[in-house]
Amino acid sequence: MNKFTCAVLLLLISGLQGCLVFAGAEPPRLQSLAELEEQPAVARALNIHGWKSPAGGKVLFIRTPELPMFDLHVSFPAGSALDGRHPGLAAATFSLLNEGVPGKDLAAITETFDGLGAKYDMNIDQDQVSFSLRSLAVSENSDPALQLFTQILGEPLLTNSALGHVKKELAAIIKNQQQDPEAQSAHAMNDLLMPGHPYAQPVFGTETSVAAITRDQVQAFHRQAYTAADAQITLVGDLTMEQAQAMSVQVFAALPPGSRQVPVPPVARHPGDAPSRHIERSLNQTHILLGQLGVSRQHADYVALTVGHQIFGGQKLSSRLMTQLREKRGLTYTVQLKTTLRKGGGTAIIQLKTSPQFSDGVVKLVQSMYRDYLQTGPTQEELDDALRHLRSTAALTSASNAQILGRLVNINQFDLPLDLDFSVEQAQGLTVEQVKAAMNRHFDPEQWSVVTVGPTVEQQPLPLPISDAAQRMCRAEPEIVAS
Structure with missing residues (x-):
């Protein structure tokens, strides 16, 4: 059997696994995509x-x-x-x-x-x-x-x-x-x-x-x-x-026995004002990063911080950053708060691109939004939505070997409990107050280091937010339409 035959067989097997056969009746039909959210996603039973x-x-x-x-x-x-x-x-x-x-x-x-x-x-x-x-x-x-x-x-x-x-x-x-x-x-x-x-x-x-x-x-x-x-x-x-x-x-x-490496020293927090840096480049858009040190993967607050930052700056269009910067103001195509994990400690980085004339205003807006977020915390609705999304994602990311491997590698690297769904289950018991308290313990709205890469231009006021962002993603005037 050559590699091409093997590949075809794998595709056929994969395709058959994804088929459901309904005998004697028509397959059920969805009336609304909301039904998918209402159905609990069931993860595979996978023993480590x-x-x-x-x-x-x-x-x-x-x-x-x-x-x-x-x-x-x-x-x-x-x-x-x-x-x-x-x-x-x-x-x-x-x-x-x-x-x-x-x-x-x-x-x-x-x-x-x-x-x-x-x-x-x-x-x-x-x-x-x-x-x-x-x-x-x-x-x-x-x-x-x-x-x-x-x-x-x-x-x-x-x-x-x-x-x-x-x-x-x-x-x-x-x-x-x-x-x-x-x-x-x-x-x-x-x-x-x-x-x-x-x-x-x-x-x-x-x-x-x-x-x-x-x-x-x-x-x-x-x-x-x-x-x-x-x-x-x-x-x-x-x-x-x-x-x-x-x-x-x-x-x-195949490897020499050797001895364990000395662990990388933890990253130290430096007192004083957060430093910033601008790199002058002739670009159509300014690249913006706002960053703070986070916590290690093993820290007791890691899961609460992950949920809180998912609400504030996750990939979903409903995140606070996406709603305000993209949907309501049209300032960027995408913005995300990403957590980078390292053995010596993590970082939280907000990343986006915007028009150079709005770069200063965007940085101030993001800082102001995070300041307000620390004061109020997420709403109960936001937390419920985030936890539901975590459950669904956990089930979906146990569908293929590659997805399972990625989650298992993370457990191996950071010495986590031998349970693919440990973090998801841990998150389900979180309250709004716990998420708010965790973020306030580790993050300061005045301590965002800022890096900008782009041209120096005269700054302009940010566009005012539109009120019907949920219905209108295009900022064009009503009379400007595609023919």
Whole structure:
């Protein structure tokens, strides 16, 4: 069976799983989309199994037998926070891993995975590096795919010629980020919120620091950071417990035992006024970030803060920021308050783009809205809607292996209780006063650091809000219509 036949079979199986057959009667029909909100979404019963290797590495596994495939995710705390005096060292080591293993270069590695119908991916951030493999579960596909996957982790060649190639790639990434207003603003915000902390360094280093990285440094970094002691394995798919355990043993065996890395120091809060920064760029829109330090994922207030900020700045059109800035004033297409989680602490970042002549007014409006929000807290209706949305989302995000894997990786990384719905259930008992109190404990309306990237222009008053925003999303005059 070739990879194309396998792909067709997977599509057919997936399609059949999504079909409901109604015998002897017409299928029920929805009279209103509101009926979907009224029906409780039911999550799949998914049991989490966990164990550790003798070296200390951790494994979490969920069996999902519906499709003959599996997803394997392996991570190490080997992100850019470990760079120290050599910014870009973690990224260079990470990028070299799939450049060559014994008997195969990058092209051969890619060709092998493609020939097996397997998908391989890798990612790096400040805290960690991660590698994922998706494969059919039958041994003729999974065995060679897993063998190559473990070679990438444990037996990379890390040659000088490949390092030269990687340095050029990193230099190109760095140059692109220097021209990307979103990357510029994000790096500036990290620098304002976490000055002097490893998280404030760019993940891919600088052109100067990358050029100075040597093969000896890369080899030493790989030996120290890619160990069985620090490996976290997450598995989801059509595997028995014995097969999952055997896979984890194979991954651990490919790595040196090593010892646990020293944890990244927590981010310290700096007293005084929140700093701001403007980056002058000739752009059609000004990119705006407002940021504050948040809490760690393990903090007792994390869930309450997540719910409170979802109401204020979530992706739904009904969030307070979207209602006021987009629906009523037409100042932006989208605005969102995002929480970034790191081992050393989290951040809360409000992100949007607007016309340059309104940038100052938008910042003041957002700050004023958050000040009012802290004083009043969410309404009971807003809280009920947010909790209902959380329940529905939890059920929907347990539909595929990839979605389950993402949630399980989060549990693995942050040492959370072995229950996919733990946070959702914890949120259901929240009250308006608890959400309000949690936000006031950790956030200050006067402590938003602000980063703007765009042109300096004369500022204009913000447009007044319209009253019928729910009915009119277009700000054009009534006589201006499409023909």
